[in-house]
Amino acid sequence: MVVSKSDVEAESQKEQIPHEHLFKVTGLSSSNLEKLAQDVAAATPADFETAIAATGYGRFNICLMLCTLPAFWSAVSVTSNVSYIFTRARCDMQLSLLDMGTVNAITYGGMISSAMIWGFLSDTLGRRRIMVWGFFFSGILEFCVSISQNFIMLLLTRFASGFLFNGPFAVLISYLAELHRTELRARVILLTSLFYTIANTTLPLLAWAILTKEWHFYIFGNSFVIHAWNLFLMATALVPLLTGLAFLCLPESPKFLMSRGRNEEALEVFKRIYTMNTGKPKSDFPVAVLVEEKSEQQARGVAALRGGWAQLAPLFRAPHVKWLVLLCTIHIGCMFGSNTLRLWYPQLAAMIGSNSNESLCAAIAPEATAPPDDESCQPIQTDMLTYLQSAIVGAGSVLTYGIGGVLVNRCGKKLVAGFSSVLSAVTIVMLPFLGTGAFTVVALVTTALALSSLCGASLSSITVDLFPTSLRVMALATFLMCGRVGTIMGTVAFPALMQYGCLPPFITIAAVLGTIGLACSIIPNTNLKKLE
Structure with a gap:
């Protein structure tokens, strides 16, 4: 098709309408028209994501x-x-x-x-x-x-x-x-x-x-x-x-307010955030109306409870229930190992001492941990190095999240969760044999806790990916609750097993972590899976 010069000029003239012509037709100048366009855009109901994005960051x-x-x-x-x-x-x-x-x-x-x-x-x-x-x-x-x-x-x-x-x-x-x-x-x-x-x-x-x-x-x-x-x-x-x-x-959370039909209050919150972040007045906020997510009557009382149960019921039916049970069981084992070691380490560090070359097993032998009585009990003497060991163990997770972030993207969450759990089990098994001094114990415990923390973080991410939006919060709540059950079991079992010697508590924790590491192979692959 051949385009003539006159056609191009006509198109150009059509795009560039003179300000005088706009004023004659509409009675508004170009600046007023831009303001009108902004007002129309502001009058269009905006959802939560649009409104929170408009507040900026500051x-x-x-x-x-x-x-x-x-x-x-x-x-x-x-x-x-x-x-x-x-x-x-x-x-x-x-x-x-x-x-x-x-x-x-x-x-x-x-x-x-x-x-x-x-x-x-x-x-x-x-x-x-x-x-x-x-x-x-x-x-x-x-x-x-x-x-x-x-x-x-x-x-x-x-x-x-x-x-x-x-x-x-x-x-x-x-x-x-x-x-x-x-x-x-x-x-x-x-x-x-x-x-x-x-x-x-x-x-x-x-x-x-x-x-x-x-x-x-x-x-x-x-x-x-x-x-x-x-x-x-x-x-x-x-x-x-x-x-x-x-x-x-x-x-208050504007999302919560919108979910309760309190859009006017939510809009005021958005405007307040916008003003703090940008320094501009509330009147400049580009959103004037919010989408009606739910009326206040719908969001209250028995109707809310019925609607909530109807929404959550599929979580406890096939196909979701089998993955929920599997992930919760694995998380119980993960927290059994991770939190037990974390919560008992300050006491173990104090028993070993900061400058002692005494082995871990000698420090926690049954005769060394006998119940105290009024006459013979002496507080364990501690110094700065004793608590500095705990600080080092706590800081060890920085490397975990840094290295783990790279490994998860390259190897996948499922593989990272299983591999880190098995490695943590191997490290804990070595504690009674190689823990012959304070700093050796610090190194081994830091490594074990870093790996088990990486396992827990990977499992959390898999849980988020595996369940749809309508079930995700309840799935995570159940997942975390089961992790706390594992913590209770571990913190009570650890001192009970110590009464039978040095090896039982550490071998038990290692066996649990090794088992759940292998069980991670059953978890479905969620790499690059889009959220439902």
Whole structure:
């Protein structure tokens, strides 16, 4: 086809209409027309993803991450702080090894017992309210833990602390995801792994600063005593208290508000985030109307419960139920090994000593770990190097996530989960034979924990890929709950097995990790699988 010069000129004239002509036809200048186009676009209902993307990234997101740092620190503290006090509290409370394991496990028991309750409340009361009051009262309960004077009081307050803390922390993950646009969510969740590392590194340093002191304060005569370990627990209780106060400054999740039909409130939250990030007034926010996701009447009462059960029922039927059972069973074994070693390591490090060449088996022999009595019990003497070992073990996960991120993309999640679990089992088997000094034990434990953590992270990612969106949250909740069951089993079994010698506890953990490593071969391949 031949195009004449006149046709090109006519097309050019058609595209470039003079401003005067626009004004005569519409009565509006070009700038007014652009404003009209923007108004029309703003009047078009926007979904959540469009609205959160329009808020940008800036000061609000940075403030959000700064507020969540102490929340993740609290998560490590609530589950791990008692692991550091046993060197002193063992004599003060006449604790056996089984008592110590029970105290470590009872926090996870509280978490399991409240999992479903908090899931319902967070979807009913909102994210922010649960986090503010949950973290604040967790801090108060942790303070009650810190003034415990006997084993029963310590056990009951630890259970209550786990029961209450599980809610706000579980909500926190959803809250973070709901305040970032799609392409930033994965990075934000990855950043939280760094927060865990910071907590695992700094908690033993705080323990060193307080637990190495000979502090005893007598109140009401000799009936109420505050030791150094009580003060350590008090210090860790301040963090969830401050976290609850920090979340007072943050808004409700706009996604939650939209899901409840409260679009006007959600729009105000979007505008507030937009203003903080860009410095522009709220009136410049490019979205004026949000999509109606659900009416307030539909989102409440019995209808909400019926709709929720109808949505979750397929998770417990074929074909999903077999993969859920398999992944939960494997995760029980993974946490049986990983968390048992992590929670018992501070006590093992103190038994071995920082400058001793004594073997691990000599330090934890049955005669060396006999139950204490009032006359013969002596607190285990610790120094900076004892707690520095725990800090090194905690920091070891940095390499795990760095190397693991590369391996997962190249080798696949399934292979990485199985291979890292088997390697962790091999490393743990070598502990009784090669653990002939403090630094050798540190190296072996750091390697074992890094590998088992990589296995757990890979399993979590597989769970996300394997289940569709409508079932994903419940599948993850069940997956995590089963992991806590594994932690309870391991922390109680470990001291019980120690009564039979050095080899049984480590061989048992290695056997469990090796078995689940082989079981990973049954998991379906989810590499490059699109989310459903």
